[in-house]
Amino acid sequence: MTLSGLEIFKLLPKTNCTECGVPTCMAFAMKLAQKKADLSECPYASDEAKAALGAAGKPPIRLVKIGVGARAFEAGNETVMFRHEKTFFHQTGIAVQLKASESEEQLLSKIREIETYTVERVGERLKADLLFLSSDSDAPDDKEAFQKLVGMAKEHSTKGIILDCAEIESLEAGLEILKADRPAVYVRKEVSEEVFKLSKAYNAPLVLTATSFESLENQTVKAMKAGVEDLLLNMEAPDLGMQFQNNTILRRSALKKNFEPFGYPLLTIIEAENGMDLLAKASVGLCKYASIIVLPRYEKAMLYTLFTLRQNIFTDPQKPIQVEPKLYAIGDPTPESPVFLTTNFSLTFFLVSGEIENSGTSAHLV
Amino acid sequence: MGFEVPAEKNPGTIAEVTIGATPAQGGTRSNAITIGGSTALPFLFFEGKHPHRPALAMEVFDKVPSKYPGPLQDYYADVINDPGEMARKCVEQYGAELISVRLEGTHPEKGDRSADEAVDVVKQVLESIQVPLIISGHSHYEKINKVMTRVCEAAAGENCLINYVETENYKTIAAACMAYNHNIVAQSPIDVNMAKQLNILLTDMNFPRDRIVIDPLTGALGYGLEYTYSIMERIRIDGLSGDPMLAFPMIINPGYESSRVKENRVSEEEYPDWGDQELRSAYWEIATAMSLLTAGSELLVLYHPKAMDVVRKNLDELYGAESGN
Ligand code: B12
Ligand code: SF4
Numbered sequence: 294m295t296l297s298g299l300e301i302f303k304l305l306p307k308t309n310c311t312e313c314g315v316p317t318c319m320a321f322a323m324k325l326a327q328k329k330a331d332l333s334e335c336p337y338a339s340d341e342a343k344a345a346l347g348a349a350g351k352p353p354i355r356l357v358k359i360g361v362g363a364r365a366f367e368a369g370n371e372t373v374m375f376r377h378e379k380t381f382f383h384q385t386g387i388a389v390q391l392k393a394s395e396s397e398e399q400l401l402s403k404i405r406e407i408e409t410y411t412v413e414r415v416g417e418r419l420k421a422d423l424l425f426l427s428s429d430s431d432a433p434d435d436k437e438a439f440q441k442l443v444g445m446a447k448e449h450s451t452k453g454i455i456l457d458c459a460e461i462e463s464l465e466a467g468l469e470i471l472k473a474d475r476p477a478v479y480v481r482k483e484v485s486e487e488v489f490k491l492s493k494a495y496n497a498p499l500v501l502t503a504t505s506f507e508s509l510e511n512q513t514v515k516a517m518k519a520g521v522e523d524l525l526l527n528m529e530a531p532d533l534g535m536q537f538q539n540n541t542i543l544r545r546s547a548l549k550k551n552f553e554p555f556g557y558p559l560l561t562i563i564e565a566e567n568g569m570d571l572l573a574k575a576s577v578g579l580c581k582y583a584s585i586i587v588l589p590r591y592e593k594a595m596l597y598t599l600f601t602l603r604q605n606i607f608t609d610p611q612k613p614i615q616v617e618p619k620l621y622a623i624g625d626p627t628p629e630s631p632v633f634l635t636t637n638f639s640l641t642f643f644l645v646s647g648e649i650e651n652s653g654t655s656a657h658l659v
Numbered sequence: 660m661g662f663e664v665p666a667e668k669n670p671g672t673i674a675e676v677t678i679g680a681t682p683a684q685g686g687t688r689s690n691a692i693t694i695g696g697s698t699a700l701p702f703l704f705f706e707g708k709h710p711h712r713p714a715l716a717m718e719v720f721d722k723v724p725s726k727y728p729g730p731l732q733d734y735y736a737d738v739i740n741d742p743g744e745m746a747r748k749c750v751e752q753y754g755a756e757l758i759s760v761r762l763e764g765t766h767p768e769k770g771d772r773s774a775d776e777a778v779d780v781v782k783q784v785l786e787s788i789q790v791p792l793i794i795s796g797h798s799h800y801e802k803i804n805k806v807m808t809r810v811c812e813a814a815a816g817e818n819c820l821i822n823y824v825e826t827e828n829y830k831t832i833a834a835a836c837m838a839y840n841h842n843i844v845a846q847s848p849i850d851v852n853m854a855k856q857l858n859i860l861l862t863d864m865n866f867p868r869d870r871i872v873i874d875p876l877t878g879a880l881g882y883g884l885e886y887t888y889s890i891m892e893r894i895r896i897d898g899l900s901g902d903p904m905l906a907f908p909m910i911i912n913p914g915y916e917s918s919r920v921k922e923n924r925v926s927e928e929e930y931p932d933w934g935d936q937e938l939r940s941a942y943w944e945i946a947t948a949m950s951l952l953t954a955g956s957e958l959l960v961l962y963h964p965k966a967m968d969v970v971r972k973n974l975d976e977l978y979g980a981e982s983g984n
Contacts, residue, residue, distance in 0.1 A: 375896070377889040412932040414881070510662050533976035537702055537953070545665045552662060569969040572942050576949040577973070580888075594934025598880070598942040602950060605885040640882065644921075 296346065298326035304342035305335065312336055328352040328372060353547045355557050356383075357498050357523045357584075359423065359477045360453030366422050368525065368584035369558035374548060377610050383558075384607035385578075386585040387599060388423035388455060390562075391446070393438040394430055400442060404449045412597055415614055415639045419600035424450060425479070425562075425587045426467070428458035436463045443467045447474065455479050455500065455587075461487050468495040477525065479560075484512050489519040498523035500560050504530075506542070513554040524557045525585065533574050536561065540582040558584030568595060575599055580606055614639040621646065624655030632657045666706035669899035671906050673697045673957075674869050675711070676842055678757065679791025680818040688817065689789035692756060694872075694957040695908035700895065701955050702977045712978045713957045715971055716793055717755035718914060719745040721772060721780045722764025728923040730940035734964050742780050743787035750788045753964045754971060759793035759822065760784050761915075765806045766797045774809040781810050785817065793844075793910075793960070795822040804831040811835035820844060820958075822910070823874050826857050833866055844910055846874040849886045851893050851905070858904045872958065873909045879916035880947045887911070888954045895955035909955055913947035914962030941965040949973065 302322035309317045313334045315324060324330035325346070332338050332346050356370040366386050373379045389407050391400055404424070411420040424446050428439040439458055446454055447470055454476040456467045464478060468491060479500040480488055492499050499521055503509035509526060516524055526543060530536040540559055546552040561583040565571035571588065572595055578586045579602055588595075608614055618637045623646055633656055635645045642658075649656050675696040680686025692714050699707025719742040727739075738745040742760060749755040762777045764770035781794060794810055796803040807821060808831060816839075823844035824832045836843045845861060847853035854873055861871060875894060878887045891909060898906035917923055922933060923940045933939060944966040948959050952974065961967050 375889070375892050376885070377893055410932075506662050506664075532979060533973055534702060534704075534979050537977060538705060541703060542664055542705070546662065550663075550665050554662070568938065569941060569945060569965055570972065573945050573949045573969050573973045576946045577953055577977075580950045580953050592934055592938070593932065594936075594939040594942055597933050598939065598946050601881040602884070602946045605881065606888065606950070608885050610885070610889055 296326065298323040301325050301346065304339070304345055306337045306339070308337070310337070329370065331356075351553075351556070353551055353556050354544075355523070357525060357558055359386075359455070359475060359498055361473070361475050363451040364453045364474055366453040371544070371558075371584075372548065374544060376606065380609040380611065381607050383584065384603050385583055386422040386453070387596070387603070388425040388585055388587045389421055389591050390425040390427055390587055390589045391442060392427050392429040393435060393442045397441065397445070401445060401449065404445055407452065407591075408450050410593065410596065412600060414601060414604060415643050416616070417604060417614075419597075419604060421452065421591075421596060423453040423455055423585065425455045425457060428463055434458050434460045434463040436460075436466060439463050440466050440470065443470045447471060453477070455585075456497075457481070461485075461491070464488070465491060468497060471495075479527075483508070484516060486519070489516065489521050492521050493519075498525060500525040500527055502527045502529060504528070506539075510554045513557070517554070525560045526555065526557050527560045527562065529562075533577060536574075537577060537581055540578070544582045560585040560587065562587040563589065565589075568592070571595070572598060576602055579603055616642045619659075621658040622655075623649050623658055624653075626655040626657050630655050630657060632659065634659050664705055667699075669698055669707060670901040671698075671899045671903070673895075673898055674871065674907050676820075676869055676872055676908055678793070678818060678820045678842055680816060684818070685816040686818055687785065687789070688791050690791075691818065692791050698899070700899065701953055709978070711957070713952060713959065713974060714756045715754075715967060715974070716757035716759050716958065716960045717749035717753060717967065718759040718761055718795070718960050718962060719749065719784060720761050720763060721777060722770045724761075724763060724918070725769075726919050726924070728918050728940060730923065730937050731918060731962055743783040746784045746788045750790055753967045755790065755967070757791045757793055757820075757958075758784060758788055759795050759960050761795040762803075762806060762810075763797055765802055766799050767802055768799075769797075771802075774806045777806045778809050778813040781814055785814065791819070792817060793820040793822050795960075798825070798828075800828040804828070807832045808835045811839045811841055814841070815839040818842065820872060820910075822846075824857070824861075826853060826860065829857065829860060830864070833861055833864060836870070837864075837866060842870040842872060844872050844874045845907075846876060849876045849878065849883070849890050851890055851897065854890075854894060855902070855904045858907065862904070868903070868907075871907050873905075873907045875909055875911070877911045877913060877916045877947070877951070879913070879920050880943050880950075881922065882916070882920055884947060884950065888950060891951065891954040891956065908957035910958040910960070911948075911951050911956045912960045913944050913951065913966070914960050917944040917947055918962050941969075945969055952977070 305318040313321045354369045359366045428434040457479040477498040501512045528539040547556040561578045673695045677693045679688040679691040696710040746758045764772040820842045823846040845857045941963045944963045
């Protein structure tokens, strides 16, 4: 059951103290009604308000934060199935997988490359968001190699971090290195009490993995009971078709049915035969509901293509990217320089200004 | 409250359109291809039917486009000036299910080739391959009307897809399609209302419903893709919700549009941050095609052999056995 903004307002303290981040209790009530805020953001909410709002007060897809400071990455808080209905709020995080079995030298050069790789497109700086650090030795983790990888990522990268290992000891060691950095933890198997404990101790969001909706529901309910609030969901599927349908079902359950156990952002590990296949599957994941995609391999052309797709899909359809309509100087124009006329859609503007720059002429652009 | 699959039922069904005709059906094709017929959003098999897999076409030219990019030359250099041989390569080597013959060279500013020459090219392609044909034109109304009328007549019986008509120019070509039993592409500039309007105009002149394919106009990745993507989703949602004037299959052109963009034409030396040009060329087309497949396209015209390969593989997965089909 959903409450209107006014009904929610009646339950709030009405002191307009602004601690929730908006100027008035009324404004906060409106945000709650639109499911764009969480009641816990008001420190003074009464127990009565909490009870009355209950599930209705929570956003249907929880906002989950990975990393702090420069590493911070946010996922979730989505409210629509289709971008034309409003917009998608948090763009898909692009995570690159690094495997502990690779040589130190290789890992370091990859970490550095991902760290410094940014591309400018239509006036925006595009980059990868996360590192997905995997312990990939058979059965027992190579704990030492994993620790070394985590240490390198901490030292040489400012990306958010997701830890992926088989054993609890390696996980704890990794979390200890990143104590203050709020990494996320990818849980390969059915989740356990020990993992909940670590998650709470280190304030680390958990990525739950399942191959069926039942198992996923069980695990999220357990996690919620154990008091772990920040979750991401990963439904493993045998092929792209199932992946696509699963993600749609999870998103729809959260938004249309207010089904709490699935009210979390989704993470998809892209498994593919080669780079082309990877790109095709990543494109579909990015369009259809993955809040994070994990790429087992990468090169620049692939990242650049995915950055561009992400920029397209996550542009707010109500306000296309535009530049301010005015006179722009390109190069060092004089009163004798040519004047070009174009539209203020950013795409067009940057294409035209780029072409003029490349031609080496100085000009005015309106 | 336990979990239940949130399946939604739609009142509408997308029209089924069949392209091509076998000898038994009065043509010379080895098979016909049907697209459309869906009762749910793309690839959602848990809530509706998708009787036909989207189809993948490739394109040949009467005159090679001036912006034809380097990475594609590598694949087609030996056949690019011979539309019949290029069509054969696309079908036999790259697995094209349909061939689009683009008659850009008949445009007065791009070669001004005659209608007779256009007919020759179409005949040549019809002879060299046996898959169904799409015949693609341009926006010089006077000339394309002349060309398409002749081509429709020459290809009578083949049940081609004539690509395309617009709101400002539909009567002549639509009449020719009706006279010689071809299907038609109704193109509108990334706009739901204009797409609907054109379909109303066509059906008002008694153009059969099961012969219309919508072209919502493709913006390539990075060049307006998001507009095409959302307009397609809106067209499909409205069509499934019961608006018969939007319940048609959709054609898109990831190959043509990607081939024109700068990302397909500049080298890594010039733009180091953009990565390898060969890869980028295929990637651009793949990302455009895959995203628009999820938005509802049933017919895609591709250029890059690697894109063809990987889009086919992933289309098989999206439409595959595991998905309950
Ligand atoms: C994406 C798109 C849109 C997007 C805009 C996204 C953007 N560009 O920012 C949206 C949906 C908003 C849009 C709206 C409209 N569009 Co529009 N759109 C397209 C589309 C599909 C792709 C354009 C594109 O970027 N292509 C990729 C680039 C690389 O290629 P390009 O177009 O050749 O661009 C190059 C040159 O044009 C040049 N250039 C552009 N401007 C200038 C200016 C100067 C001074 C110079 C030197 C060069 C230069 O630089 C570019 C890079 O090389 C084309 C159709 C198509 N597939 O081409 C239609 C198209 C351009 N649009 C068209 C129309 C009619 C419109 C609308 C008027 C529709 C309407 N009824 O509202 C509006 C007008 C919007 C506006 N205020 O400009 C027509 C134009 C017809 C014409 N020749 O007049 C086209 C050709 C579609 C068609 N066949 O009907 N559109
Ligand atoms: S924090 Fe609570 S009391 Fe303060 S303004 Fe916000 S809603 Fe009102």
